Amino acid sequence: MRILLYITLILIGSFVGSKNLFPEKLNKKLNFFQNICLFFLLGVMGYKIGISDEIFSNFNKIGISALIISFFSVVFSIIFVKISCKKIVTTKKESDDYGN
Amino acid sequence: MVIKIILSIIIGTLLGYNFRFDFLIENIDYLIDLGLCLLLFFIGIEIGKNKQIFLDLKKFGYRLLLLPLAIVTGTIFGGFISSFFVDMNVFETTAISAGLGWYSLSAIELSKYSAVLGSTAFLSNIFRELMAILFIPFIAKYIGHTETIAVAGATSMDTLLPLITKNTNSSTAVISFFTGVVLSFLVPILVPFIIGLS
Numbered sequence: 001m002r003i004l005l006y007i008t009l010i011l012i013g014s015f016v017g018s019k020n021l022f023p024e025k026l027n028k029k030l031n032f033f034q035n036i037c038l039f040f041l042l043g044v045m046g047y048k049i050g051i052s053d054e055i056f057s058n059f060n061k062i063g064i065s066a067l068i069i070s071f072f073s074v075v076f077s078i079i080f081v082k083i084s085c086k087k088i089v090t091t092k093k094e095s096d097d098y099g100n
Numbered sequence: 101m102v103i104k105i106i107l108s109i110i111i112g113t114l115l116g117y118n119f120r121f122d123f124l125i126e127n128i129d130y131l132i133d134l135g136l137c138l139l140l141f142f143i144g145i146e147i148g149k150n151k152q153i154f155l156d157l158k159k160f161g162y163r164l165l166l167l168p169l170a171i172v173t174g175t176i177f178g179g180f181i182s183s184f185f186v187d188m189n190v191f192e193t194t195a196i197s198a199g200l201g202w203y204s205l206s207a208i209e210l211s212k213y214s215a216v217l218g219s220t221a222f223l224s225n226i227f228r229e230l231m232a233i234l235f236i237p238f239i240a241k242y243i244g245h246t247e248t249i250a251v252a253g254a255t256s257m258d259t260l261l262p263l264i265t266k267n268t269n270s271s272t273a274v275i276s277f278f279t280g281v282v283l284s285f286l287v288p289i290l291v292p293f294i295i296g297l298s
Binding site: 005006007009010011012013014015016017018019022030033034035037038039040041042043044045046047048049050051052056062063064065066067068069070071072073074075076077078079080081082083084085 | 104105108109110111112113114115116117118120124125128131132135136137138139140141142143144145146147148149151163166167169170171173174175177178179181182185186187188193196197216219220221222223224225226227228231232233239243244246247249250251253257258259262263265266277281
């Protein structure tokens, strides 16, 4: 259900964007709105980590194992993608880039 | 940008660790949903303004499925390799890695088998997300845009989509969302299947 919500929101946004229904004045601030939402989201996610006693109390016991598993998972997923998907997307920034 | 990202998380974590606001704790998932929904809407607008993206997607065709396949294979292989370094069997480490960054689901699934396994899955997939947040800007700049999706895993369709979008381009954003959807469908199948083999 959640996936459907996300797809619907992106589709509504795409429709608004393609039909130029978003006010021109606010269009220029789209990047700013995205940044505000992003930092808010990351801050709330950080808060969620901070209030999780489970993470802090178990950190020493299982933290190292978790770190090793996530490290190898990340490294090998990058290597496998690098090898097999070289030409799927361009790595050159487009003119519509967000400029960060 | 990276400094702002790290600061946002550190400030949030410090606030959470030191101050327990009942209202925030009770509504934290709603707040995440709200922020996420707004972001996805804004990203949708950005995508809609760039009609070239849809032509690009059509151009990639079936090759798009290669990406989630490579991510799943690489991640599970990483889980296999890590079994040599931690005090767990290979099915446990690969099942944890098969969470693909979706910490809540993988932790819940694996908690059914043991609390330690569930907690490790939770932390491991949290770490994956944190690594992705920290390294996506560098990976996008020095390794490649597609690889940013690999680090994010299943979260490339939601929580990390904004970060990927900001550090790559609109085409990668669309592919990221598509890949995240495919991976999110696979996580609830892969995790119980792999741990069931142990």
